[in-house]
Amino acid sequence: MAPTTVTPGTSDAFKPGSFTPRPIIMCGPSGSGKSTLIKKLFAEFPETFGFSVSHTTRKPRPGEQDGKDYHFVTRELIQKEVAEGKFVESAEFAGNIYGTSFAAINNVLSLGRHVILDIDMQGVLILQNKLQSSTTSAAPLFPSPPLFLFIAPPSVEALESRLRGRGTETEESLQNRLSIAKKELEWGLKSGSVDSVVVNDDVEKAYVELKTAIFG
Numbered sequence: 001m002a003p004t005t006v007t008p009g010t011s012d013a014f015k016p017g018s019f020t021p022r023p024i025i026m027c028g029p030s031g032s033g034k035s036t037l038i039k040k041l042f043a044e045f046p047e048t049f050g051f052s053v054s055h056t057t058r059k060p061r062p063g064e065q066d067g068k069d070y071h072f073v074t075r076e077l078i079q080k081e082v083a084e085g086k087f088v089e090s091a092e093f094a095g096n097i098y099g100t101s102f103a104a105i106n107n108v109l110s111l112g113r114h115v116i117l118d119i120d121m122q123g124v125l126i127l128q129n130k131l132q133s134s135t136t137s138a139a140p141l142f143p144s145p146p147l148f149l150f151i152a153p154p155s156v157e158a159l160e161s162r163l164r165g166r167g168t169e170t171e172e173s174l175q176n177r178l179s180i181a182k183k184e185l186e187w188g189l190k191s192g193s194v195d196s197v198v199v200n201d202d203v204e205k206a207y208v209e210l211k212t213a214i215f216g
């Protein structure tokens with residue numbers, strides 16, 4: 001049987017203005033297919049989803065615009081704002097700091113779009129902790145509750161073969177990703193860790209499950 005698809009014109013659940021925009025947190029082991037699924041969502045629903053603009057301390061490349069491609073900031077500023085709790089997550093990569101601020105996410109939500117975030121398990125745990133502490137505070141972190149989704153590979157063996165097939169990893173980084181993946185799977189598949197788990201065996205089937213998790 002052909003998989004059911006959410007087709008424009010047959011449902012209002014994805015039309016701008018007819019849903020409450022939420023942060024959608026996608027996590028799952030490296031190679032589980034997060035980018036593949038996110039790309040499909042943006043291609044099918046370009047008006048429904050938005051990207052948050054990240055901050056970085058690296059210098060702009062030719063053609064890059066401040067506030068559009070990135071918020072280009074100094075190391076001092078981002079470190080201060082991270083310490084003040086203004087960032088959902090931040091990380092140092094190749095000598096530069098990158099991060100996603102709550103303000104960047106809320107900007108997308110204020111445009112009436114769901115905002116998709118691809119965050120690793122450590123980042124999700126930190127965010128879930130912050131959300132828990134913020135329930136007692138007057139200022140919530142987001143205007144609507146985030147949806148936590150875990151994208152799982154069908155098996156660790158399939159994950160390994162996909163990562164090898166992608167051809168982006170050295171043997172060392174592959175082994176490192178696999179050992180982190182085992183811990184992430186243990187956490188993600190445990191009841192209560194996330195709102196929904198999507199097992200990415202067949203990509204089209206996983207995509208339908210993802211849309212059901214988001215649009216209901």
Ligand SMILES: Nc1ncnc2c1ncn2[C@@H]1O[C@H](COP(=O)(O)OP(=O)(O)OP(=O)(O)O)[C@@H](O)[C@H]1O
Nearest residue numbers: 029030031032033034035036162166200201202203
């Ligand atoms: N259902 C699937 N069946 C087979 N291959 C898949 C499937 N889904 C994704 N892939 C392939 O697996 C590889 C990893 O997918 P992808 O890059 O989307 O993972 P990711 O979770 O975004 O990884 P990372 O966190 O490292 O960015 C890619 O080469 C992709 O084309």
